Amino acid sequence: MSTVVDDHNHEAHHDHKPSGITRWLFTTNHKDIGSMYLWFSLIMFFVGGAMAMVIRAELFQPGLQLVEPQFFNQMTTVHGLVMIFGAVMPAFTGLANWMVPMMIGAPDMALPRMNNWSFWILPFAFVILLSSLFMEGGGPDFGWTFYAPLSTTYSNDSTALFVFAVHIMGISSIMGAINVIVTIINMRAPGMTYMKMPLFVWTWLITAFLLIAVMPVLAGAVTMVLTDKYFGTSFFDAAGGGDPVMFQHIFWFFGHPEVYIMILPSFGIISAIIPTFSRKKLFGYSSMVYATGSIAILSFLVWAHHMFTTGMPVFAELFFMYFTMLIAVPTGVKVFNWVATMWRGAITFEVPMLFALAFVILFTIGGFSGVMLAMTPVDFQYHDTYFVVAHFHYVLVTGAIFSIMAASYYWLPKWTGHMYDTTLARLHFWTSLISVNLLFFPMHFAGLAGMPRRIPDYAVQFADINQITSIGGFAFGLSQLLFLWVVIKCARGGEKAAAKPWEGAEGLEWTVPSPAPYHTFETPPKVE
Amino acid sequence: MAEQQSYYVPPSSIWPIVGALGLGLIAWGAAHTVIESTSDTQGWGSHVLFAGIGVIVVMLFGWFRDQINETMNGLHSDQLETSYKQGMSWFIFSEVMFFAAFFGALFYARMIAVPWLDGASNNVMTGEVLWPEFVAQWPLVETPGGTTTQAMGWYGLPLINTAILIVSSVTCHFAHVGLEKNKRGQLTGMLSLTIILGLIFLYLQGAEYVHAYEELGLTLQSGVYGNTFYLLTGFHGMHVTLGTLMLIIMLLRVLKGHFTPEKHFAFQATSWYWHFVDVVWICLFVIVYVL
Numbered sequence: 098m099s100t101v102v103d104d105h106n107h108e109a110h111h112d113h114k115p116s117g118i119t120r121w122l123f124t125t126n127h128k129d130i131g132s133m134y135l136w137f138s139l140i141m142f143f144v145g146g147a148m149a150m151v152i153r154a155e156l157f158q159p160g161l162q163l164v165e166p167q168f169f170n171q172m173t174t175v176h177g178l179v180m181i182f183g184a185v186m187p188a189f190t191g192l193a194n195w196m197v198p199m200m201i202g203a204p205d206m207a208l209p210r211m212n213n214w215s216f217w218i219l220p221f222a223f224v225i226l227l228s229s230l231f232m233e234g235g236g237p238d239f240g241w242t243f244y245a246p247l248s249t250t251y252s253n254d255s256t257a258l259f260v261f262a263v264h265i266m267g268i269s270s271i272m273g274a275i276n277v278i279v280t281i282i283n284m285r286a287p288g289m290t291y292m293k294m295p296l297f298v299w300t301w302l303i304t305a306f307l308l309i310a311v312m313p314v315l316a317g318a319v320t321m322v323l324t325d326k327y328f329g330t331s332f333f334d335a336a337g338g339g340d341p342v343m344f345q346h347i348f349w350f351f352g353h354p355e356v357y358i359m360i361l362p363s364f365g366i367i368s369a370i371i372p373t374f375s376r377k378k379l380f381g382y383s384s385m386v387y388a389t390g391s392i393a394i395l396s397f398l399v400w401a402h403h404m405f406t407t408g409m410p411v412f413a414e415l416f417f418m419y420f421t422m423l424i425a426v427p428t429g430v431k432v433f434n435w436v437a438t439m440w441r442g443a444i445t446f447e448v449p450m451l452f453a454l455a456f457v458i459l460f461t462i463g464g465f466s467g468v469m470l471a472m473t474p475v476d477f478q479y480h481d482t483y484f485v486v487a488h489f490h491y492v493l494v495t496g497a498i499f500s501i502m503a504a505s506y507y508w509l510p511k512w513t514g515h516m517y518d519t520t521l522a523r524l525h526f527w528t529s530l531i532s533v534n535l536l537f538f539p540m541h542f543a544g545l546a547g548m549p550r551r552i553p554d555y556a557v558q559f560a561d562i563n564q565i566t567s568i569g570g571f572a573f574g575l576s577q578l579l580f581l582w583v584v585i586k587c588a589r590g591g592e593k594a595a596a597k598p599w600e601g602a603e604g605l606e607w608t609v610p611s612p613a614p615y616h617t618f619e620t621p622p623k624v625e
Numbered sequence: 626m627a628e629q630q631s632y633y634v635p636p637s638s639i640w641p642i643v644g645a646l647g648l649g650l651i652a653w654g655a656a657h658t659v660i661e662s663t664s665d666t667q668g669w670g671s672h673v674l675f676a677g678i679g680v681i682v683v684m685l686f687g688w689f690r691d692q693i694n695e696t697m698n699g700l701h702s703d704q705l706e707t708s709y710k711q712g713m714s715w716f717i718f719s720e721v722m723f724f725a726a727f728f729g730a731l732f733y734a735r736m737i738a739v740p741w742l743d744g745a746s747n748n749v750m751t752g753e754v755l756w757p758e759f760v761a762q763w764p765l766v767e768t769p770g771g772t773t774t775q776a777m778g779w780y781g782l783p784l785i786n787t788a789i790l791i792v793s794s795v796t797c798h799f800a801h802v803g804l805e806k807n808k809r810g811q812l813t814g815m816l817s818l819t820i821i822l823g824l825i826f827l828y829l830q831g832a833e834y835v836h837a838y839e840e841l842g843l844t845l846q847s848g849v850y851g852n853t854f855y856l857l858t859g860f861h862g863m864h865v866t867l868g869t870l871m872l873i874i875m876l877l878r879v880l881k882g883h884f885t886p887e888k889h890f891a892f893q894a895t896s897w898y899w900h901f902v903d904v905v906w907i908c909l910f911v912i913v914y915v916l
Contacts, residue, residue: 123637205634207708210688214641221649225656257659261652268648271719279711283704284632313719317726324856327663329846332730335755336770338849340738347726347733410746619631 122217125209126615127194130216132512134191135505137219139581141183142498144227146574148176153570156563159555169553170238171230177241178259181359182266183223185493188501189362190215190273193301195512197277199606199613200295202286202622207279215272218265226262229255240551242352245333245344249325256326260319267312274308277301286605288624292383295604297365299386303393304361307354310397315351318344342407349400357396360492361389363460363500364431367453369604370507371435374450375442376601381434388427395424405476414473421471425464432461447599448522452503455530456496463491466541481551484544490537502529502580509587510594514612517587521579528576535569633700640688647684650677693883696890706890713894717901720864724905727860728912731853735763738849742769768848775841777854779914782833786826787910790865793822794903797872801896804879807886816876819899823869830862857913864902871895 124130151172155163164172194212198205206212230236232255239247248256281302285294294302321344324330331337333344364385372379379385401409401417409417435457444450466488470476479485502525509517543562548555555563597607605624609617654674661668695701743761744752752759756769764776777783797819803811837843837854845855875895878884884892 120637122642123639125635125637125641204632208712209634210638210641211712212641213638214644217642217645218648221645222652225649225653228653254660254664257656258653261656265648265652271716275712275715275719278715279708283708283711309715309719310722313723314726314729317723317730320856321730323659324845324852327659330852330856331768331770331846331848332734332852335738335742337768337772337852338739338742338765339734339852340741343730343733343738347729350726350729616634 124213125205127198127206127209127212128512128613128615130206130212131191131194131196133216134187134194134219137216138184138188138191138501139584141179141187141223142577143581145176145179145184146577148172148179149570150574152176153567155553156555157567158564159557159560161554164553166553167235167238170240170551171236173551174237174240174243175226175230178226178237179223180493181241181355182263182270183219185359185497185501186270187219189301189304189359190270190277192297192362192366192501192504192508193273193277196508196606197280197298197301198284199609199617200298200604201281201284201289202605202618202624203280203284204616204619204621206276207284208276211272212276215269215276218269218272222262222266222269225258225265229253229258229262232258242348243319243322244348245322245325245341248322249333252326257323260323263319264316267316270308271312274305274312278305278309281305286618286621286624292386293624295365296368296379296382296385296389297362300361300363300365300368300389303389304358307358307361307393307396311351311354311358314347315355318347318351321347342404345404345407346401349403350397352403353400354393354396356492357392359497360460361392363456363497364389366500366504366507367435367456368431370449370453370503371438371457373507373599373602374447374453375439375444377438377442379434380437380440381430384430385434388430391427392424395420395427399424402471402476405473406480418471418473422468425468428464432457432464443601447506448519448526449503449507449599451523451526451530452499452506455526456499456503459491459495459499459534463488463493463496466491479544481549482544483540483548483550486550487537487540487544490540494537495533499529502526505580505584507599508606509584510598511606511611511613513588513591514594514610515587515591516594516598517583517591521583521586525576525579525583528579529573532569532572532576536566536573537569539565539569632702633695633705635691635695638688638691640684640691643680643684644688647677647680650674650680653677693878696888697883701888701890706888709890709894713897717897720901721905724857724860724908727853727857728908731857731912734765734849734853739763739765763850765848765850770848772846772848774843774847774851776850777833777837777841777843777914779910782829782836783910783914786829786833787906789822789826789829790903790906793819793826794900796822797896797899801892804884804889804892805886809879813876813879816872816879820869820872820876823865823872823899827862827865827869830858830865854913857909861902861905861909864905868895868899868902871898 121129121133151164152169155161155169194206197203226236232253234253234255236253236255237243237248237259239252243259281294281298291299321330321332325332325334332339333341335341368379368385399417399421401413402421405414405417446454466484470479470485470488506517506522509515539562543559543566544550546559548559548562594611596610598611599607605618605622606613608622650673654670654672654677657668657670658674659670660666661670740746740761741748741751742756743759744750745761759769760767766776767773796815800812800815800819803809803815843851843854845851872895875892878891883889
């Protein structure tokens with residue numbers, strides 16, 4: 098049912114067709130904007146990665162050798178901010194831009210100009226954020242969670258740059274999310290009922306809701322930090338009747354749903370890839386939808402599990418502990434369904450499937466350490482140690498990032514029209530898989546033995562573990578250059594890809610040619 | 626699907642990236658203005674900030690001109706209008722959550738932080754050790770650190786302002802009804818009245834701030850009571866300002882004959898926004914002033 102259209106602009110009353118640089122600057126096309134989001138995210142991935150390399154180099158040996166402690170703190174802070182707001186979230190928005198309209202049979206995103214606006218804010222936001230590193234006194238050094246009073250009383254002069262950069266990142270995310278949610282609700286092709294939507298669309302629908310609900314709360318939090326630091330308010334200062342713990346409540350009310358913003362689209366990606374390469378329908382489609390919804394609802398009720406050691410009433414500790422553990426149930430449903438999909442499937446191990454399988458196993462490890470951290474009494478031991486660092490890197494790197502890699506390898510033929518170099522891609526997978534575990538698995542032990550996070554120095558007994566970790570880190574960083582190479586090589590040429598390069602794939606995106614024409618589904622397809 | 630009107634996908638446009646540039650300049654400029662004004666250094670902050678605002682104004686003007694031309698040329702299908710309506714609704718929802726952050730801060734400060742500082746719950750030692758003299762109360766007219774102020778009453782200006790905003794919501798509704806029934810007189814009359822009420826509200830709010838600063842000694846630095854008071858009413862006031870501007874633009878467009886009884890999304894969106902601002906005020910009045 099697809100309509101193949103050349104990339105001319107069909108609006109008769111408009112005189113020019115985009116070409117050259119202005120095509121990218123002024124575009125309203127969801128595929129162009131999706132590509133820009135993805136490239137931006139990849140650049141930020143390397144920027145944030147370079148900071149991680151600085152961290153791992155400093156931690157290679159005990160003692161201070163390469164960087165000043167304050168610069169080390171700036172590296173951990175900006176690494177986190179760049180990876181979350183610059184790499185993972187834009188990558189998902191880019192994937193949504195490319196795939197959601199094609200998956201639901203829409204001609205474009207619902208609000209195409211706003212779409213371009215929300216993308217182009219990001220480069221400005223990150224130039225501002227990164228520029229603060231070069232100011233006198235340095236950039237943000239209070240951790241990406243910017244707890245008060247670190248971010249108020251004790252922060253650098255440049256904090257306002259951080260605050261306003263986060264403000265416009267938030268505006269960008271909210272506009273992006275509004276676009277996705279309206280596209281999904283209003284632009285589905287006839288017959289594409291909610292319960293026929295691919296799970297990537299479903300998970301993004303719920304993610305977009307979470308974004309619209311919590312990004313404004315982040316804006317409120319940074320605003321209060323701004324006024325506390327510069328205008329003499331005392332929201333987070335007990336002397337004025339405020340409370341630093343209040344910052345943590347407001348921040349984590351945003352921060353915990355944010356965690357699911359960074360993983361729900363992954364669930365959608367994995368739910369597309371595993372059925373394709375198992376040549377079976379996804380097991381338990383509707384339970385996947387309900388599980389995603391349950392996770393989203395629970396995500397608003399668990400924020401204080403990040404704050405067990407701040408001194409809450411016992412009732413609150415118990416409430417947040419039980420609700421956090423409850424999240425394991427819908428997550429377990431998902432993992433069960435992926436495994437059940439593979440059960441007796443005709444499985445092949447193409448590159449996207451390799452990443453998806455690694456996701457299922459390694460994300461689950463991150464989930465298990467999450468359940469450990471959910472238990473209040475033991476959290477007192479784990480809190481702010483490398484165990485936490487290991488936990489969230491398992492869910493974010495081998496979870497979110499691996500799913501983005503999987504998605505890239507799954508849809509690259511559709512985007513570029515070429516098959517990528519699978520030998521290189523496999524090499525990328527295996528080097529990443531080995532190095533990422535070398536990097537993050539030993540961190541569990543360092544943390545359990547009591548090594549605190551965000552400290553540039555450590556006691557000598559942690560030296561061996563940190564050396565292994567750093568070697569894994571450097572290897573993982575280098576492996577990602579392979580990914581860049583594969584992507585550039587694929588964009589420039591290669592074996593022509595068929596409209597449906599994967600035998601078992603299902604969905605509207607495979608009914609259009611590869612590369613996908615500039616405009617797809619100008620006339621909506623009919624979905625049976 | 627011949628019977629289905631095709632969805633209008635606009636051609637490439639310069640305005641989004643101009644808007645991004647504008648926001649970038651505003652963010653950079655505002656940040657440097659704040660840094661410079663609090664550290665007594667000279668710089669380009671405020672110039673860049675105003676340049677950014679200028680760029681945004683140009684962007685809004687150009688973008689809405691394109692938008693209005695498209696609407697007038699009938700390029701907007703019903704489906705597109707639904708997209709706009711849903712987009713506006715979600716935007717308002719995001720605004721609700723923005724205010725929720727500050728209402729949440731007020732709730733936490735009042736119900737938890739202040740009582741705990743006086744030893745409530747299991748914080749007896751906190752009360753004993755930190756500020757033994759401190760007595761929990763709300764409004765917090767004396768902070769643990771010793772800053773004193775006077776509370777803002779609800780009677781008088783705030784009550785009048787509440788009445789004004791509620792009436793303006795009603796007049797805004799009747800303006801909308803006038804538009805839908807094609808009664809132009811009712812439309813322009815009621816809309817003008819709404820704008821005037823909005824302006825009076827803003828004037829009285831300004832007068833209230835002067836009263837608070839000069840007579841009550843209630844300032845932004847007066848501890849968490851003043852903080853929540855000013856940030857909540859201040860952000861609300863900014864929203865009223867924006868809403869009034871939107872209403873003025875709607876009036877100009879009404880006078881130009883842009884709207885029909887059937888198609889008037891921009892008017893409807895402005896009206897939703899105005900009602901939203903009104904609802905926020907009612908919550909504010911009850912929670913910040915009365916209770």
